[in-house]
Amino acid sequence: MDVDTGIDDALALVYLLSRPEVTIQAITCTAGNVGARQVALNNLALLELCGRQGIEVAVGAEVPLQIPLVTTEETHGPQGIGHAELPLPQQAISPRHAVDVWVEEVRARPGEITGLITGPLTNFALALRREPELPRLLKGLVIMGGCFNYQGNTTPTAEWNVSVDPHAAKEVFAAYRGLPEEQLPLVCALETTERIEMRPAHLRALAEAAGAEDPELVLPDQPEGLRSGSSNPLVACLSDAIRFYMEFHRLYDQGYVAHMHDAFAAAAAAGRTSVTARLATVDVETDSPLLIGTTVADYRGLWGLPPNARIVTGNDPDQCFEELISSVGALAAGLRTGPARC
Template identity: 35%
Template sequence: MSEKLLIIDTDCGIDDAQAILLALAAPHARILAVTCVFGNASLDDVCQNVIRVLAVGQREQIPVFRGSARPLVGTANDTPCDHFGTDGLGDVLKDRDPRWAEKIHKEHAVNAMLRLVAENPMQVTLVALGPLTNLALAVKMDPSFPGKLKELYIMGGNMEGKGNLTPSAEFNFAMDPEAAYVVLEEFVCPTFLTSWEYACRNALSWEFFEELTNQDTAASRFMKAITSRCWAYSRQVLRRKRDVYFGPGFVSFDSYAVAACLEPGVVAESVKCPVRVELRGAMCRGMLVLDRVGILDKKHSITVFTKCHKDQMERMLIGSLAETPGRAENGNRHAD
């Protein structure tokens, strides 16, 4: 399999951490950079979280860039986000790197994104795991940017009007609806979307979660620690929004997007259609609308995943936390 060049744009929470470890474990993937954006936590916490995850994955040489700290318009959504704790990684880490700021590259994340894609035209896959602010700024700075990408994978949005931050909008899109609108209107490269419903409808069992986090490896112990006090990873917590809509189960949201990027065969079913993000509705702001009948009269369509092969997803997740011989010598070794 040919080498896959990745830029991961993240608001590093617990599921982002798992997704990044998934990418680090892929022998055919080379991460050119990790770019940070506000979302699950403050931008400072996001940057620190990424540094910590790369250390766990033994890939500290991968450059990390600081990006947007707030949405394109106004201030960050003031709805409390306690999904992954106040720091994004479950509020359990006590030994954070005191020199983390020195490890963040000085170049702004958006500039780094533009530069790396220009240096590798039509070769880079961009994986967006948080609010799409950095991507929207990139296309505004350089309208030709999307045309230089190989493809774009997004974790965000919804298909059925079921929301997890507002009654009708998914978290990443609701945190910056204008950015989501810009990206889905102006990025004409092949675009693949992992929606909230897709992840929830393909939830894995809590028995599998215990198997995943009880492996005797550093990465598995790390994931067990950061999920240990997080209500979102407790099978005992009842009537969470996703449980009400879809039933109980373990869902590592961002991992579904990275898994599809790394192994497209993990996706069992999808639909391809034009989409639009609602901006003006009092109740529907940030909601993704799928146009399956052509009313929007748009030329550009995106692929929206609907069903995955759960056994393949489980295999990939188990492998991402395994202690693989020669892990440090895989395709990510020359990321900088």
């Protein structure tokens, strides 16, 4: 996992921890939603909350390749986890750099590792500079990023992860040009990830799946910043984080919902949610001040270049939420009860 945790990254991580058939080999951290070191602390604290210490968490790029870093605490909160307050983790950040983790782990296990990138593509672009064979050495790659014939969530044409480091995204897509279809990255872009709208009823269902004693009520008429009273520590943490995300979406007239972009990408990477995809040749605009970060897909071969991506064109939000709630709920049910604070 390469992440910029982040509320929806947090749910993606917890979901993958809940899947018994999934082994998280390592977590690499890049600056995006918050700074890279805060991302690492968030991941380590979430691992400890879920009883999964021992997974390597490494810091990578702390700035984009060519442009200044912009973070988005207004979207994800001062720590990146909304209203939740994560304690400082006991496990230390890895001494390895994220690029070393990417290259060394994939070289050691050719054809075995699926990469999941839910933040800016900076770390992976730097890893490709070090080892250009990574696309052939990986079992697969899933990217949450971009938007195609769809409004951006950062500029009118650009999605957040790509807009943070468009030059990295451009390098990554170029590295996959001409590879066999089965090796091309699966791209989960806004037109399908924004269909994964988490609502108050989903949080209530999550608490029920976890066996929590009281209903988990995150409702639009409640005061902003209200903290969960759940005795289940994971339910309380996710509830406090996601409430912040719902408040943010409401502020921008999108309703009292939370778009779980990264959780969908994680379920797709695990092969646990249905998707349809379409081959395309993708490029990223890096020069125009008006359009920087725009992802462009050529579906018809007009550029005369081979495909370099499989763009998700269809998904099933109801099935995806059934998967997320049942799996994360089962993980939460196995955690001891404690103070209603993350």
